[in-house]
Amino acid sequence: MKRIAEKKLLAWINSYRRKPLVIRGARxxxxxxxxxxxxxxxxxKYVKIDLEKQPQFHAAFEGDLTPNRMLEVIELHAGRITPGKTLLFIDEIxxxxxxxxxLRYFYEELPELHVVAAGSMLEFAFGGISVPVGRIEYLHITPMTFYEYILAIGNEIIAExxxxxxxxHSDALVEAIHQHLRDYFFIGGMPEAVEAYRDTRSKLESYKIHSQIISSYRxxxxxxxPSVDYACLDGVLDSVARSTGQQIKYTQLYEHASGVTNHKAFDLLCKAKLLNxxxxxxxxxxxxGASQGKRFKASMLDIGLMQHMCGIDPSIAVGKENLLSIYNGQLAEQFVAQELLAWHTDKLFYWSRTAKSSNAEVDxxxxxxxxxxxxxxxxxxxGRLRSxxxxxxxxxNCPQGWVLQDGPYQELPSxxxxxxxxxxTPHLGNRQQLPLEA
Structure with missing residues (x-):
């Protein structure tokens, strides 16, 4: 499978004043x-150390943090490391x-060594340490985009x-792509679920993977x-999965906890990248962000995980005239949120207005x-797009409004x-990611 992050990774190898790279993202x-x-x-040569599964490597990061001493300990278990020729990968950092x-000392004292790290829930680890600001760089990995999914299932022409x-795009092409999108709505972008569908063409196999991933998160x-009780985290995650696209109130997320506790649980799940x-x-x-209001909504990490948690039956898509009618349009809103985060931004915003006469909201x-x-x-x-x-x-200052629909491109200048x-969605902002050659 190909990922749109590959070009950024390869560019990092020979980048000017290269810093240790930390790859972030949910499990x-x-x-x-x-x-x-x-x-x-x-x-x-490639040397991988896993700091969760291989505690013997913890000794490398105790006491003196000079690169030579750290490498001396790592080499006892992993063999020779040669700067410029070896990639050192610190997994589950x-x-x-x-x-x-x-990592800061590798940058300051041994910059010729290529060091990359990866981990989940890094925001929790950052809370208790001195983060080497300006001495490391980050790459955030999201679930596979629709484009990456199309490449993975072997349809390079559609991907192009x-x-x-x-x-x-002709009406026939638009309909063909939207047919694939119906499948993506239920398979989602978690790589293992995509791989299962690619190899078996069975959505059931993808659903089994969804179940395993959700269980691992729980x-x-x-x-x-002791930050938040397990039941509260579970309840908040379920509540957000079922309320994508709707305004959230902390008191309503989990009925058995206070608004303050639900707030803390929601923030923790955002830190873990399970929610946005x-x-x-x-x-x-x-x-x-400078004009951020008090109201907010949320999206899930992945549309496949969302539909699984909501218990949505894929058969409901059969006979639907458009994708936006599936599950009251919530899957479509989740899809757009996921794609905007993957292609264009690291923070999502919407517009909401409350007035005595009426309310208005743009997604x-x-x-x-x-x-x-x-x-x-x-x-x-x-004429129905009142908000x-x-x-x-x-x-x-907003020159146009953009409407995402289950139909072809159309301009209405008047x-x-x-x-x-x-x-x-790849065309709806400035791309942070570089596209692959399909």
Missing amino acids: QVGKTWLVENCLAKQFE QGYPRAITA RLLEHPKD EDFAKYR RISSANPSGLPL YLTVRDSTIYPIEVKSGPA LHLCLEAYP QKLIFWPLYA
Whole structure:
């Protein structure tokens, strides 16, 4: 399988003033796979140490943190390490947080050695150590995008077309891509689930993987104690899975806990990258976060995990005229959130207005070429997009409203609207990721 992060990883090898690289992301999104199948092949030797499974390596990061002493201990168990020829991979680095501090000394005293680290729940480890700010660099890995999924199942032609501007896509092509998107809604982007579907063409096999991944996440909840009770974390995760696209109130997340406890549980799940906060914001200017409001929504890590937790039967998609009608449109909103995070940004925002006469809400705000565009995830005539029109009237700095629909690309200049196919998310912002050659 190919990942859009591969080019960034390869560029890191020969980058100017290269720093140790820390790959972040939730468990099982493919961090270790990327190192072993992309980076490791570029070196004469590859040395991997796992600080959760191999505690004998903890001694390398105790006491004196000079690179020569650390390598001396590592080499006792892993063999010779030669700067410039060896890739040193420190996996599950959160298993011994002082190893994160040690990365600064590799940068300052042995910059010719290629050091990459990966871990889950790193934000928890950061809370108890001195983080070497400015001496390490980060790469965040998300679940596989729809584009990566299409590549993985072997449809290179469709993948190529996904990266083209959709204005030239025929109705037949749009429908063909949306048929694949229906499958992605239920398989999702967790690499093991995608691999299971690719090899068997059975959604049932993917669902088995979803169940295993969710169970492993819940087993991790024991590591969050005593911060928040296990049952509260479980309840909050379930609640958010079922309320994607809806405004969240802490008191309503888990009925057996207080709003304060639910707040803490929600924040911990965001730190673990299982949830993503979507903050309300004023689109009057940049940066969007500067005008952040009190209201917020949330999305899950992965659309496949979300539908599994909600118990959505894939058969409900049969006979549906459009993707946005599946599960009341919540899967479509989850998909867009997931794609925006993978392609364009690390924080999500939406617009919300409360007035005595009426309320209005636009699903997402995105930025392309320093311009803010409100995004609505729904189908239907332009005249029904009341909230989107209100947003455009209130904020003339937003030149257009964008509508994601289960249909072809269409421009309505008189109404300052562009209708995009639902799969066109790679075009809705400035790409942080570089596309692969399909």
